Amino acid sequence: MADTAIFDVDGTLVDTNYQHALAWYQAFRRFDITLPVWRLHRAIGMGGDQLVPHVAGDDVEQRLGEDLRQAWEEEFDGMIDSVAPFEGARELLAEVKDRGFRLVLASSGKAKHVDRFLDLVGGKDIADAWTTSEDAEASKPAPDLVQVALEKVEGKDAVMIGDSTWDAVAAGRAGIPTIAVRTGGFSAEELTEAGAIAVVESLTDLRDGLDDTPLARPGR
Incomplete structure (x- = not known):
């Protein structure tokens, strides 16, 4: 039985993937350098250190990696006011917490962005812990961030709730x-192929079906 729920933040609790x-x-x-937006979207969920070589190659990473990440930060900062929480985000977190699970909000984002997004969903008031890019040496799809999230609350068994294939891969590498x-x-097919044990359309659908997941009420 799981004792910990690890929620990804970007793209899962707040609607950021297309801005990213x-x-x-x-x-x-x-x-x-002009890359198709659809290809960039398919890499969202990776850390920036992983994303640049993944979409543009090792040569671009070596020449421009740090400059590209600085440019991305500046561009994203200009869009951040358009970010909103997904419907039912706060209610889902409250329901999971009410069921007795330890609650960790796991993000590999910059601390200033994570602070903003946690405020949007009231995360600081309800979560037992949260993470930022400063908490792990290697970003997703490496398992480091997921492992750190579990360690922060001294959990034994966890379930990850995420929106990207990279969330599922990272959690799978951590045995979660x-x-x-x-x-x-x-797509549901992409997420399943990446290792997700279940795929739902929305946070409200997940809340309605919690008893059919590892986050069921004890005794169910």
Whole structure:
């Protein structure tokens, strides 16, 4: 039985994936590199250190990696006011907490962004812990962040709730199952192939069906 729920933040609790994709698109364009937005979107969920070589190759990473990440941050900062929480985010977190699970909000984002997003969902008032990019040496799809999230609350068994294929891969490498939500724009097939044990359309659907997941009430 799980004792800990680890929630991804970007794309799962708050609607950011397309802003991230467009910010990366504009960042690459600053350096005369034009990449299809759909390809960038499919890499969202990776850490920036992983994303640049994944979409543009090792040579671009070596030459421009740090500059591209700085450009992405500037572009994303200009879009952050458009970010909103997904319907039912706060209610889902409250329901999971009420069921007695330890609650960790796991993000590999920059601390200033994570603070903003946690405020949008009231996360600081309800979560037992949260993470930022400063908490793990390697970003997703490496398992480090998921492992750190579990360690922060001294959990024994966890379930991950995420929106991207990279969430499922990272959690799988940590030996943790993932419930995937389609809020990030990935297909059910992509998420299942990445290792998700279940895929739901929305946070409200997940809340309605919690008793059919590892987050069921004790005794169910």
